[in-house]
Amino acid sequence: MQTIDLATTPLRELNTALQAQAAQTNQTEWQILNPKGAHAIAVGLDAPIEVTVRGHTGYYCGGMNKQATIRVAGSAGPGVAENMMSGTVVIEGDASQYAGATGNGGLLVIKGNASSRCGISMKGIDIVVHGNIGHMSAFMAQSGNLVVLGDAGDALGDSLYEARLFVRGTVKSLGSDCVEKEMRPEHLDLLRDLLDRAGADARPEEFRRYGSARKLYHFNVDHAAAY
Amino acid sequence: MDRPTPPSTAQTLPRNSHTWSPETNAEIRRAAETGIYDIRGGGAKRKLPHFDDLLFLGASMSRYPLEGYRETCDTSVLLGTRFAKKPIRLKIPVTIAGMSFGALSGPAKEALGRGATLAGTSTTTGDGGMTDEERGHSDQLVYQYLPSRYGMNPDDLRRADAIEIVVGQGAKPGGGGMLLGQKITERVARMRNLPQGIDQRSACRHPDWTGPDDLEIKILELREITGWEKPIYIKIGGARPYYDTALAVKAGADVVVLDGMQGGTAATQDVFIENVGQPTLACIRPAVQALQDLGMHRKVQLVVSGGIRNGADVAKALALGADAVAIGTAALIALGENDPKWGAEYAAMGTTADAYDDWHEGRDPAGITTQDPVLMARFDPLEGARRLRNYLAVLTLECQTIARACGKSHVHNLEPEDLCALTIEAAAMAGVPLAGTDWIPGRTGL
Numbered sequence: 001m002q003t004i005d006l007a008t009t010p011l012r013e014l015n016t017a018l019q020a021q022a023a024q025t026n027q028t029e030w031q032i033l034n035p036k037g038a039h040a041i042a043v044g045l046d047a048p049i050e051v052t053v054r055g056h057t058g059y060y061c062g063g064m065n066k067q068a069t070i071r072v073a074g075s076a077g078p079g080v081a082e083n084m085m086s087g088t089v090v091i092e093g094d095a096s097q098y099a100g101a102t103g104n105g106g107l108l109v110i111k112g113n114a115s116s117r118c119g120i121s122m123k124g125i126d127i128v129v130h131g132n133i134g135h136m137s138a139f140m141a142q143s144g145n146l147v148v149l150g151d152a153g154d155a156l157g158d159s160l161y162e163a164r165l166f167v168r169g170t171v172k173s174l175g176s177d178c179v180e181k182e183m184r185p186e187h188l189d190l191l192r193d194l195l196d197r198a199g200a201d202a203r204p205e206e207f208r209r210y211g212s213a214r215k216l217y218h219f220n221v222d223h224a225a226a227y
Numbered sequence: 228m229d230r231p232t233p234p235s236t237a238q239t240l241p242r243n244s245h246t247w248s249p250e251t252n253a254e255i256r257r258a259a260e261t262g263i264y265d266i267r268g269g270g271a272k273r274k275l276p277h278f279d280d281l282l283f284l285g286a287s288m289s290r291y292p293l294e295g296y297r298e299t300c301d302t303s304v305l306l307g308t309r310f311a312k313k314p315i316r317l318k319i320p321v322t323i324a325g326m327s328f329g330a331l332s333g334p335a336k337e338a339l340g341r342g343a344t345l346a347g348t349s350t351t352t353g354d355g356g357m358t359d360e361e362r363g364h365s366d367q368l369v370y371q372y373l374p375s376r377y378g379m380n381p382d383d384l385r386r387a388d389a390i391e392i393v394v395g396q397g398a399k400p401g402g403g404g405m406l407l408g409q410k411i412t413e414r415v416a417r418m419r420n421l422p423q424g425i426d427q428r429s430a431c432r433h434p435d436w437t438g439p440d441d442l443e444i445k446i447l448e449l450r451e452i453t454g455w456e457k458p459i460y461i462k463i464g465g466a467r468p469y470y471d472t473a474l475a476v477k478a479g480a481d482v483v484v485l486d487g488m489q490g491g492t493a494a495t496q497d498v499f500i501e502n503v504g505q506p507t508l509a510c511i512r513p514a515v516q517a518l519q520d521l522g523m524h525r526k527v528q529l530v531v532s533g534g535i536r537n538g539a540d541v542a543k544a545l546a547l548g549a550d551a552v553a554i555g556t557a558a559l560i561a562l563g564e565n566d567p568k569w570g571a572e573y574a575a576m577g578t579t580a581d582a583y584d585d586w587h588e589g590r591d592p593a594g595i596t597t598q599d600p601v602l603m604a605r606f607d608p609l610e611g612a613r614r615l616r617n618y619l620a621v622l623t624l625e626c627q628t629i630a631r632a633c634g635k636s637h638v639h640n641l642e643p644e645d646l647c648a649l650t651i652e653a654a655a656m657a658g659v660p661l662a663g664t665d666w667i668p669g670r671t672g673l
Contacts, residue, residue: 015451039444044381044452059441060448064381079435079445085380098435102376104420120434121376123420140430142420159428161421217425218408221262 002027006041007034014041021047023067037077042070045087062089065106078115081108084125097134100127103144109198116153119146122163128198138165139175147194149202157210165210166191168202179213265497266405268330268586268596269556270398270489270533275506277489278540280653281646282662285632293631300627301637304551306528307389307458307481310450314481315367315389315458317551318347319623320638321541324486324532324555325371325391325462327353329406329415329427330493330586331559333360335595338562338608340365342615346623351391351553353493354404354429356418357383369460372449374403374430377419385453389482391460392442392449394433394471397490397533400464400504403431405494409589412598442478460484465505465533469513476518476527484553485514487533491556493596494587507533507544509656512643515548524548525639538625545626546641547657554622561618562611564595 004014014032021027030051035041039058042051045068053061056074062081068088072080075093084103091099094112101117103125110118110127116134119127122141132150139155141163151169158175164187165178174180183204191204243249254265286292293300307314323343328336330353337360343350349367356378362368370387372379384390395401406415406427416423436445446459461475462484475483487507492500511531518524531544532553544552559565565573567580569592576583576590586596594606630638633645647662648654654661655668666672 011451012455016454019452019454040448040451043448046381059444060435063448064384064452066381078441079448082435083376083379083381101435102379104380117434121430123376139434140428161425217422219263219405219426 002030003033004030005033006036006038011038011040015043018042018045018049018051018068021045021049023047025049035074039077042068045070048087056093065089075112076110080110081106081125084108094131095129099129100125103127105144107194107197109200113150119144119163122146126194126197128194128200130198130200132169135172136175138163138178141165145190145194147191147198147200147207149200157212159216160210160212162212164190166207167210168207171208171210174210177213177216178210181209181211183207183209266494266587267497267500267584268491268493268495269500269584270491271501271504271506273501275489275534276508276650276652276656277506277534278508278543280508280649281543281657281659282649283539283542283546283629283633283645284647286634290634292634293636295628295631298631299636300630302623302627304528304639306460306530306551309481309523309527310455310479311389311458311481312454312456313388313458315349315369317349317367319619320545320551320626321346321535321619321622322348322369322530322551322553323350323558324490324553325351325353325369325393326555326559327355327406327493328358328361329353329355329410329419329598331595332597332603332606333358333414334603334606334608335559335562335611336361337364338606338611338615339558340368341608341612342558342561342619343367345612345616346619348619349388352387354406355415356380357387358418362386371462374433375419375428376434377421377429381452384449384457387457389458389460390449390453391462391484392446393462394442394475395462395464395466395486396492397464397486397488397504397507398492399495399499400466401431402495402499402503404429404492405587407494407587407589410587410598415598439474439478446479458482460530462486464488464490465507465510468505468510469517472514472517472529473521476521476523480527482528482530483514483518484530484532485510485549486553487531489534490532491559506656507531507535508653511544511547511549512656512658518548525550535622538622538627539629541622541626542629542638542641543646545638546645547643550639557618558615559595561615562595563593563606563614564591566593569593 032053035055037058043063046066050069052071058077060079062070066085078096079098081089082101084106086106090109095110095114097115100108108127110129113131118133118137122144124144128147135153138157142161148167152171155175157178188204304317344366351369367388369389408424458481460482461480463471465487488504528550531549572592591597594602646659
């Protein structure tokens with residue numbers, strides 16, 4: 001286990017060391033001490049390493065991650081795992097706004113609650129939130145899956161494209177062009193797999209599925225009131 | 228046989244209203260017929276105070292000119308000297324502005340890269356990500372980081388030479404974009420991770436930051452991911468240039484790109500293009516003033532775009548304090564966009580060469596603003612590159628000609644003192660005296 005203490009090591013040295021790990025590195029386990037809300041921790045990683053951050057992080061922890069597994073033993077600030085490409089990011093506590101924004105791949109697990117705009121503009125990432133999510137989540141979400149074990153706030157899935165949303169609790173309101181859809185067997189299988197990978201104690205049958213009505217895909221003046 | 232009666236000299240001639248002009252009335256009829264606003268490409272078409280309203284004074288008793296064709300007039304530019312380990316080095320003070328693959332064809336993007344490289348300058352990606360052709364043919368490529376993040380990934384971020392965070396655009400400060408389904412081919416859709424053929428919305432604001440305090444942290448993240456090597460540009464539309472420039476500096480920009488309302492777009496509502504934002508001429512001095520007030524002029528470089536057409540425009544922008552200019556519309560025209568040789572096809576679409584602006588429809592006869600394979604085949608990227616190289620060379624030679632006439636051994640030595648204005652408006656906006664006077668409206672006397 002490699003240990004880097006941010007109380008004594010500059011952020012630049014931390015990220016340089018983590019980014020320098022090659023695919024075949026034998027230094028696969030890292031822990032980061034004293035993050036104290038620092039921004040841009042463990043960003044731009046591209047190796048199958050495991051990084052544990054012991055404490056709370058600031059903005060963009062795990063940003064643009066590829067391959068790495070990053071665990072935050074605390075809560076995460078805005079934009080955690082933004083634009084992730086692959087790998088896994090797990091937040092033991094809560095996540096602030098924009099969690100998983102524009103993510104292209106990989107799995108983001110938030111064991112607490114996620115704030116507003118969770119999964120905004122997501123492009124293929126899978127996000128599983130054990131708690132609740134805030135308003136405008138999955139805004140303009142393009143693809144991927146957002147699973148919420150708790151409740152969703154206002155305007156869920158506004159201007160949605162092809163992302164799939166699964167919510168177990170209540171949805172305060174749906175955004176423009178977001179509708180409830182039939183939960184078919186393939187969706188239950190997908191959900192079962194996501195819940196299993198996220199260590200979530202829930203049954204797929206308890207969820208409802210939401211997706212795009214696809215009415216905004218081509219501009220139509222008769223839909224102007226929805227814009 | 229009766230002879231026709233000559234018209235009475237007492238008759239009033241038909242008179243069009245300035246307010247209710249034929250163009251205005253036609254637009255009302257079009258809106259009534261279709262129920263949708265007009266969408267088009269390009270920048271503001273209305274007459275605006277512009278560089279034409281400025282003149283250089285040239286050398287005189289108190290200024291010594293440099294010998295044309297003999298004495299050196301340096302045109303090199305270094306961008307990104309504030310924080311980046313690897314600044315951008317340009318041979319000329321003219322760069323190619325961001326234009327997307329999707330809005331433009333692949334061969335057109337290739338031509339921009341090739342032409343810019345031949346001229347010793349950079350080109351810029353756009354919404355929709357970086358293509359291999361563009362990267363391969365561009366010696367120096369600026370990677371736009373846009374609200375949509377279409378095609379954005381850390382590998383492309385790292386293979387870019389600089390990163391341009393797009394906050395705004397001169398044609399539509401505060402606006403997003405719409406690429407109509409006709410241009411969303413399989414490749415464009417795949418790069419943007421969207422279904423093929425749908426109208427694709429480009430967001431108007433970034434998804435994971437709001438305001439300059441957040442942006443400062445976003446820039447930290449981008450620098451951490453790219454090893455602090457790449458210059459970070461911030462592109463702003465011509466809205467509130469003094470404060471926007473100051474806040475861009477505060478957020479950590481290496482370079483500020485300032486785009487006035489004549490700057491083009493691939494597709495936006497005409498009402499937006501013509502009524503939101505400020506002319507390029509009005510934006511430069513406030514932006515330079517902000518840099519000077521912060522002690523950052525020439526430390527954070529300023530790139531100006533929006534209506535740059537010739538070497539005089541380049542020289543005037545530099546004289547007002549810019550470090551370089553960027554061209555978009557002019558580069559497309561150099562490639563062959565709106566060429567009169569396609570006149571019959573423009574006429575068939577109800578327009579004319581030099582006026583065609585329905586770039587979003589993907590029917591461009593010149594094969595530049597389209598994804599139609601038949602139309603694209605009309606465009607030769609090697610010929611386009613040659614034409615762009617030539618045009619960039621002329622811009623540079625013209626700029627040097629003026630700079631030498633003002634006695635400058637580097638184009639950056641041009642200064643406001645070398646200029647006068649032909650109109651009161653231009654004098655006020657550019658902060659230079661009205662021709663024949665020492666009056667700068669708003670600064671000296673009344």
